[in-house]
Amino acid sequence: MDSKQCCVKLSVQPSRGLLDEKFIVLVQSVPPGLQLTVHALHQCEDGHSWEAFGHYTADASGNVNVSEDPSLGGTYSGVEPMGLLWSLTPIPGSKPGLRMRKMNVQTPMEVTISVYQGHQTEGFMDQVALAGVVVERWYMAPGVRRIPITEDGLTATLFLPPGPGPFPGLLDLWGGEGKLLEYRAALFASHGIASLALDYLTPEITMETGKMVDNKYVEAAYRVLQQHPQVLDSRIAMLGLSLGASVTLKMAAYSQVVKLRCAVCVSGSHVQPVDGFLKELLLFCRENAGKTRYNEENQVMFRELLLPIPTDPSLKVDVGRLQCPLLLVVGEDDQNWPAYESAMDMMERAGNSHLLTVLSYLNAGHLIEPPYTPHAKTSTFNSVESTHSVMALWGGETLAHSRAQEDAWRKTLVFLRENLYATAAENPQCNLTFTELQM
Numbered sequence: 001m002d003s004k005q006c007c008v009k010l011s012v013q014p015s016r017g018l019l020d021e022k023f024i025v026l027v028q029s030v031p032p033g034l035q036l037t038v039h040a041l042h043q044c045e046d047g048h049s050w051e052a053f054g055h056y057t058a059d060a061s062g063n064v065n066v067s068e069d070p071s072l073g074g075t076y077s078g079v080e081p082m083g084l085l086w087s088l089t090p091i092p093g094s095k096p097g098l099r100m101r102k103m104n105v106q107t108p109m110e111v112t113i114s115v116y117q118g119h120q121t122e123g124f125m126d127q128v129a130l131a132g133v134v135v136e137r138w139y140m141a142p143g144v145r146r147i148p149i150t151e152d153g154l155t156a157t158l159f160l161p162p163g164p165g166p167f168p169g170l171l172d173l174w175g176g177e178g179k180l181l182e183y184r185a186a187l188f189a190s191h192g193i194a195s196l197a198l199d200y201l202t203p204e205i206t207m208e209t210g211k212m213v214d215n216k217y218v219e220a221a222y223r224v225l226q227q228h229p230q231v232l233d234s235r236i237a238m239l240g241l242s243l244g245a246s247v248t249l250k251m252a253a254y255s256q257v258v259k260l261r262c263a264v265c266v267s268g269s270h271v272q273p274v275d276g277f278l279k280e281l282l283l284f285c286r287e288n289a290g291k292t293r294y295n296e297e298n299q300v301m302f303r304e305l306l307l308p309i310p311t312d313p314s315l316k317v318d319v320g321r322l323q324c325p326l327l328l329v330v331g332e333d334d335q336n337w338p339a340y341e342s343a344m345d346m347m348e349r350a351g352n353s354h355l356l357t358v359l360s361y362l363n364a365g366h367l368i369e370p371p372y373t374p375h376a377k378t379s380t381f382n383s384v385e386s387t388h389s390v391m392a393l394w395g396g397e398t399l400a401h402s403r404a405q406e407d408a409w410r411k412t413l414v415f416l417r418e419n420l421y422a423t424a425a426e427n428p429q430c431n432l433t434f435t436e437l438q439m
Contacts, residue, residue, distance in 0.1 A: 010131035019137045025066035034058045037120040040084035041112045050088040055119040085372040086402040097380035105186040108136035139183045141190035152220040155203035159189035165230035167194040168420035170237045173244030178202030196225045212278045219257040235420045239264040253321040262419035266329040267366045269342035270317040271306040299393035301335045309345045319350045327415045329408045331364030335395035361404035365396025371406040
């Protein structure tokens with residue numbers, strides 16, 4: 001093969017694209033029947049490296065098409081067009097508990113895809129690849145604008161889609177670790193929705209005063225979005241994951257200011273004291289800390305904190321008060337939060353169940369993220385109230401969880417478009433690809 005090494009062709013199309021766009025990996029000009037390993041390598045901003053690989057056999061024409069041909073082994077198997085992304089795992093020797101998250105959305109996620117002779121499982125850095133290509137995966141499409149927001153004491157970032165607008169809006173909340181995480185909001189903006197990523201747990205005002213924010217802080221963020229000249233003030237949604245889902249449900253049901261066109265709750269629960277806000281919710285969890293469970297590997301499971309689902313109406317959001325469509329996305333193997341049990345309780349007891357839609361995924365865990373994000377069954381977790389980290393068990397099986405992320409993202413975009421736009425014609429960019437947005 002050495003004499004023919006220069007003839008091996010490797011292409012990835014598109015080589016630059018949005019994170020949720022599929023690509024086609026094609027290996028050509030190798031001897032028919034040759035065993036090959038297609039390998040992906042990514043170095044995160046934190047310096048840790050991740051890899052994925054599949055084992056293939058060239059067909060009679062000397063080609064391998066990762067989108068059509070089955071992987072015979074590696075970090076994934078079978079026909080998996082995007083297995084080189086969703087099966088990324090930390091390279092051998094990495095510290096435990098890593099989780100891949102993009103912190104600087106103004107730069108791409110760079111992945112080096114290479115092809116090696118034989119069915120390799122290790123030592124890729126010590127070998128010479130037959131061919132290699134660097135692929136860029138972006139959260140921000142060309143023309144998306146990133147605007148830091150500090151008015152009204154907020155710690156937030158607004159992402160505006162390309163073009164003059166006006167656009168529908170979305171308030172985006174993450175979970176219990178806090179921090180200002182922008183990548184999901186950036187991706188929503190790349191699909192035509194003005195999105196405000198909000199840090200509500202560790203904002204600057206909390207860091208300065210030591211006091212948690214109340215509902216007025218979230219209402220201020222809503223008003224910033226609502227009053228922006230490029231946002232349609234009557235077409236705003238709210239999306240929260242985990243603790244962010246708790247906040248989303250509370251605001252949607254009880255706020256006199258936040259008037260949503262629709263809401264999305266991912267891996268969340270309606271169980272929380274109706275009176276109060278974050279401080280009272282976290283106090284409620286502390287009072288139930290004795291229900292925390294650990295497995296044999298000392299990985300922590302928090303789901304029992306909210307179980308059994310209370311019958312006391314003062315301890316759960318009255319979803320019967322909701323007047324907008326609500327999408328609940330839950331993993332049935334969520335070991336962090338009783339999202340599935342909460343969704344079932346909401347559906348059973350809500351008098352307005354026609355407004356509720358549940359996407360429930362067997363063998364999916366807690367961290368249901370944008371598609372092709374590597375599955376984290378466990379990772380280190382630092383809650384805002386703890387001085388030390390724990391190893392959290394999020395749950396889920398890699399393949400099933402990855403399928404759930406892809407399906408949930410597609411259906412979430414459909415849900416948002418159906419509720420935020422009167423007609424598809426109002427959202428000409430909703431289905432554009434990264435390449436089309438560059439033109």
